[in-house]
Each structure stands twice: as C-alpha cells, then as structure tokens.
Amino acid sequence: MSFDKVRTRFAPSPTGYMHVGNLRTALYAYLLAKKNNGTFILRIEDTDQERYVEGAVDIIYNTLRKTGLIWDEGPDIGGPVGPYVQSERMGMFKDYALQLVEKGHAYFCFCDKERLTELKEIQQASGIAPKYDGHCRNLTPEEIKEKLDAGVPYVIRQKMPKDGTTTFHDEVFGDITVENSTLDDQILIKTDGMPTYNFANVVDDHTMGITHVIRGNEYLSSAPKYNLLYEAFGWDIPTYVHCSPVMKDSTHKLSKRNGDASFEDLIAKGYLTEAVINYIALLGWAPKGENEIFTLEELCQEFDVSGISKSPAIFDTQKLRAINGAYIRKFSVEEFEEKALPYIRQTCKREDIDTHLLAKMLQPRTELFTDIPEQVDFIDELPDYDIQMYCHKKMKTNLENSKEALEKLLPTLESIDENNWTVDAIHEKCFEVIAQMEVKNGIVLWPLRTAISGKQFTPGGGIDLAEILGKKCTIERIKDGINRLNNAQ
RNA sequence: GGCCCGUUGGUCAAGCGGUUAAGACUCCGCCCUUUCACGGCGGCAUCACGAGUUCGAUUCUCGUACGGGUCACCA
Numbered sequence: 109m110s111f112d113k114v115r116t117r118f119a120p121s122p123t124g125y126m127h128v129g130n131l132r133t134a135l136y137a138y139l140l141a142k143k144n145n146g147t148f149i150l151r152i153e154d155t156d157q158e159r160y161v162e163g164a165v166d167i168i169y170n171t172l173r174k175t176g177l178i179w180d181e182g183p184d185i186g187g188p189v190g191p192y193v194q195s196e197r198m199g200m201f202k203d204y205a206l207q208l209v210e211k212g213h214a215y216f217c218f219c220d221k222e223r224l225t226e227l228k229e230i231q232q233a234s235g236i237a238p239k240y241d242g243h244c245r246n247l248t249p250e251e252i253k254e255k256l257d258a259g260v261p262y263v264i265r266q267k268m269p270k271d272g273t274t275t276f277h278d279e280v281f282g283d284i285t286v287e288n289s290t291l292d293d294q295i296l297i298k299t300d301g302m303p304t305y306n307f308a309n310v311v312d313d314h315t316m317g318i319t320h321v322i323r324g325n326e327y328l329s330s331a332p333k334y335n336l337l338y339e340a341f342g343w344d345i346p347t348y349v350h351c352s353p354v355m356k357d358s359t360h361k362l363s364k365r366n367g368d369a370s371f372e373d374l375i376a377k378g379y380l381t382e383a384v385i386n387y388i389a390l391l392g393w394a395p396k397g398e399n400e401i402f403t404l405e406e407l408c409q410e411f412d413v414s415g416i417s418k419s420p421a422i423f424d425t426q427k428l429r430a431i432n433g434a435y436i437r438k439f440s441v442e443e444f445e446e447k448a449l450p451y452i453r454q455t456c457k458r459e460d461i462d463t464h465l466l467a468k469m470l471q472p473r474t475e476l477f478t479d480i481p482e483q484v485d486f487i488d489e490l491p492d493y494d495i496q497m498y499c500h501k502k503m504k505t506n507l508e509n510s511k512e513a514l515e516k517l518l519p520t521l522e523s524i525d526e527n528n529w530t531v532d533a534i535h536e537k538c539f540e541v542i543a544q545m546e547v548k549n550g551i552v553l554w555p556l557r558t559a560i561s562g563k564q565f566t567p568g569g570g571i572d573l574a575e576i577l578g579k580k581c582t583i584e585r586i587k588d589g590i591n592r593l594n595n596a597q
Numbered sequence: 598g599g600c601c602c603g604u605u606g607g608u609c610a611a612g613c614g615g616u617u618a619a620g621a622c623u624c625c626g627c628c629c630u631u632u633c634a635c636g637g638c639g640g641c642a643u644c645a646c647g648a649g650u651u652c653g654a655u656u657c658u659c660g661u662a663c664g665g666g667u668c669a670c671c672a
Binding site: 156295327355393400500552565570 | 608619671
C-alpha cells in the first residue's frame with residue numbers, strides 16, 4: 109500500500125499510565141501529521157504479555173481523547189492497514205523474515221541459550237562487548253536442512269555487514285554514522301516464531317505506510333539496524349524524528365514513581381488539559397515567534413520539527429503553573445465561576461456570599477483551581493491571626509495607628525445602611541476616614557483588610573472583602589481586631 | 598567498558614562566523630491613586646573547559662570534563 113500524505117503513528121505499549129514524555133511523543137506525532145494534513149495512527153504494541161497491565165489500553169484511549177489527539181486510524185475505528193493491535197498481526201512477520209533469509213540478509217541460528225550465555229560470559233570476562241559471534245552465519249544449506257528436519261529450535265537473525273559504515277539521517281540530530289562492525293546480528297524471529305520488537309516495528313511501520321517515525325531517543329542507537337532492515341527489503345526509509353527525554357532533574361528521567369509524572373496525576377492536581385498540552389509542547393520544542401500560549405489547533409499550524417531541541421528538558425512545575433494561570437485568565441468570568449465554585453465551596457459554605465463577585469476577584473490571581481479553598485477559607489471563619497500582621501513597613505502601619513484606624517472605621521462603616529453595603533459606599537466611607545486622619549490610604553486600608561481577613565494574602569483588598577463579607581461580619585471582625593490590639597497593649 | 602548523543606542564565610529556550618547573545622517562567626525594584634495577584638516598565642543572571650581554523654568564534658574542528666542513551670529470544 110502506498111500513501112501520498114504524511115502518516116505518523118503513536119505506538120505505545122499498554123504497560124501502565126501515560127507519562128508526560130509519552131504524551132509529548134504522541135503530541136508531536138499528532139502535530140506533525142496535522143500540520144501536513146496527514147494521518148495520525150494509533151497502534152497498540154501489546155506483544156509483551158508479561159508487562160501487560162489491565163486497563164492500560166483504556167488509559168491510552170482516554171488520555172488521547174481528552175487531550176484532543178484524535179487518531180484517524182486505530183484499533184477501535186480500523187483503517188486501511190489494520191489490524192492496529194500488534195498481537196493481531198503476528199502471522200505476517202515470519203514470512204517477511206524468510207524473505208530476508210532468501211535475500212541473504214538474515215539467517216537461521218540454532219545456538220541454544222547455554223552456548224549464548226557462555227559466550228556472553230567469556231566476552232564480558234575479557235572485556236569485549238557482548239555480541240553474537242556469527243556461529244551459525246555460514247551454515248551450509250544441507251546443515252540447515254538437517255537441523256530443521258530434526259526439529260532443532262531456531263531463531264532468525266539479521267545478517268549485519270562485517271565492515272563499512274551505516275549512516276542514517278535524523279531530523280533532530282542530523283546525520284549519524286556508525287561502524288557496521290559494532291552492530292550485533294540481532295534476532296528478528298524468536299524461537300516461538302514471534303518477531304522481536306525491533307523487527308515487528310520496522311515491518312509494521314512499513315506495512316502501515318508510516319512516513320515519519322517519531323519516538324524517544326533511546327531508539328537512536330537502534331536506528332542503524334532499522335535502516336539496514338529497510339534497505340534489505342528495498343523499502344523506503346521513513347523520516348526519523350528522535351526526541352530527547354523529559355527529565356525530573358538533570359540526571360533523572362521523569363518517572364511515575366515520583367508522583368507527578370503522569371498526565372492523570374497532573375489533572376488530579378488541578379491542571380487544565382489545555383495547559384498541560386501547551387506546556388509539554390514547549391518542553392523540548394520552541395515556537396518560531398515569541399508567543400508561547402497555543403491551543404492545540406494553533407499548535408498544529410505552529411509546529412515544526414526544526415524547533416525540537418536535542419538536549420533533554422527538565423519538567424518545571426512553576427512554568428506549568430504559570431501557563432495554567434494564563435489559561436484560567438482566558439476564561440470568561442462566568443466560565444471561571446462555574447469551574448471555581450466547587451473549589452470555593454470546599455471551605456466557604458456561607459450562603460449569603462456573592463460568589464459571582466468572589467469569582468471575579470479570584471480569577472486574576474488563580475493559577476490552579478486547587479489553590480482556591482485555601483484562599484477563601486477566611487470567609488466562614490476568621491483565622492486566629494498574629495497581630496504583628498498589622499505592622500507593614502511599606503504601608504507604614506504599626507499596632508498603634510492600626511488600632512486608631514480601626515476605631516475610626518468602626519462607627520463610620522456602621523453608619524452605612526445595611527441595604528447600601530456596596531463597594532462604592534464602603535469606599536466613600538473609608539476615604540472619609542483617610543481624609544479625616546490625614547494619612548496615606550494604606551494606613552487605614554491595610555488594617556481593615558487584616559482585621560476582616562486575618563490573612564497575609566487575600567483575593568482582594570479591604571474594601572472588596574468588606575463588601576463580600578457583608579456589614580454584620582465586617583463590623584464584628586473590626587471589633588475583634590480592636591480587641592486584639594487592646595489586649596496586646 | 599565499547600559505540601552513539603548532548604552541554605547557551607535557576608528552568609524552558611532563540612541563535613546557524615561579526616548581535617547591546619531574543620523571549621518565557623522564577624526572583625528583585627518601580628508604576629497601576631489598598632496587600633497579593635493581573636497588567637505595564639525596568640533590573641539581576643548564560644555561551645562547561647582547553648586547544649585549533651579564521652581578520653573575527655556561542656556558532657566550524659579536535660580534545661577534556663560532566664550528563665544521557667544503548668549494548669536481551671523486553672518493548
């Protein structure tokens with residue numbers, strides 16, 4: 109089957125959760141396809157039954173769907189080159205391997221495990237790189253037939269050139285050349301007749317018409333062997349795009365054991381899907397312009413393999429948070445309120461609160477929805493705060509002038525009619541006090557905010573908070589503040 | 598250990614022989630007639646090291662150091 113369009117594939121093994129690095133590979137494969145109006149294919153590589161994890165396939169489906177990386181061909185929807193589950197493709201590989209044997213690029217090997225193990229031990233003991241010694245490379249047709257007839261178990265190995273070099277091109281790393289003598293006669297077909305991953309991968313990619321192979325750079329050193337295989341078959345070599353890993357720190361790859369590595373973990377921590385996708389796109393890839401905030405659709409246009417970097421990238425939660433914040437700010441107030449409400453209600457149960465107003469205040473200062481409960485917990489109940497909070501050097505406030513401000517504020521604010529308890533009214537009264545005291549705004553407003561919130565950081569200023577809390581609550585808390593200040597003296 | 602790859606601020610990174618070495622996150626200052634945040638402005642801070650090629654190297658070559666990957670009848 110031949111295709112004109114770009115065809116990329118994401119070929120995960122169902123062995124557990126979806127890691128950020130995996131997801132990034134899927135994303136790049138998707139973007140590369142979509143950028144070129146091509147086809148994005150999902151292939152499940154489930155041939156390792158020992159590592160198979162129940163439910164892992166669903167995680168792959170769900171993650172890709174949730175992130176919008178919709179595949180055009182795959183196990184569930186089929187396509188022209190199915191099946192798309194590797195275990196269902198097992199029949200074909202041996203025939204392909206036999207073709208190679210005929211062409212002289214592969215051979216039967218009857219060495220048993222004992223001999224191989226012994227060989228390896230000897231090689232290691234003498235400091236040589238472990239490598240198959242070519243014992244069965246030159247068996248005569250008669251010898252082969254004899255063993256085959258006798259039912260001796262065998263594998264099929266790739267016959268590597270003895271000398272010369274092999275060069276392959278990678279879009280990220282450029283041309284890479286290796287000595288053929290360093291290449292091992294790798295096994296293509298195992299004793300059980302099943303293909304090894306390296307072989308199945310090449311055959312699958314070719315038979316599925318994959319034009320661009322995007323994968324982690326742990327496969328970089330296998331690429332020469334793949335190239336030789338493609339050449340042996342006379343197949344077109346796909347464009348390689350090897351991506352460096354996502355790291356936890358400068359020496360460790362991100363791993364699920366560390367808690368925050370999987371996509372699901374990040375979502376559970378409150379990050380938005382779009383923000384995660386945007387951020388991981390940026391991890392190891394740089395856009396041409398200066399903008400960094402892109403929707404998936406925009407990424408499809410913007411993406412270019414030339415922007416992929418060679419060196420590993422360290423996952424930075426701080427940057428993810430910032431990007432998440434940028435996405436939160438993009439919501440309309442209504443959207444934000446809807447999403448934020450459950451979080452607000454975790455700690456703020458008061459029914460008389462204007463949550464719309466609260467949401468409006470919260471939105472510009474929220475990076476993560478899960479931060480909200482802690483930000484609004486003072487509304488229901490005034491925390492037992494330290495009175496030193498009244499002292500702020502920049503505001504030039506201290507215990508004395510704070511007390512004075514609160515004492516002046518108390519009757520002034522009490523004079524506001526309950527039904528007219530609005531920002532404007534409160535603002536007007538507060539500034540009356542400021543004018544009367546002949547001080548800077550902060551001298552009055554800092555103590556107000558402190559007294560009614562008892563917190564260092566709040567979702568708004570004193571006047572905003574007073575409006576939210578309501579007259580009764582505001583007055584009580586100002587009285588409470590005055591008491592605290594009195595007791596301190 | 599052999600082979601392969603990588604190395605620009607704390608992090609992500611632009612850069613393709615001549616630049617005041619972009620930008621983003623973080624941090625710090627200032628402004629936005631109240632903190633925090635948002636927004637605006639400004640600032641700190643980077644070419645791993647040593648040779649070589651060149652009039653000139655972050656950029657090219659070679660070494661060194663450090664880091665990563667790979668050397669399975671796993672994928």
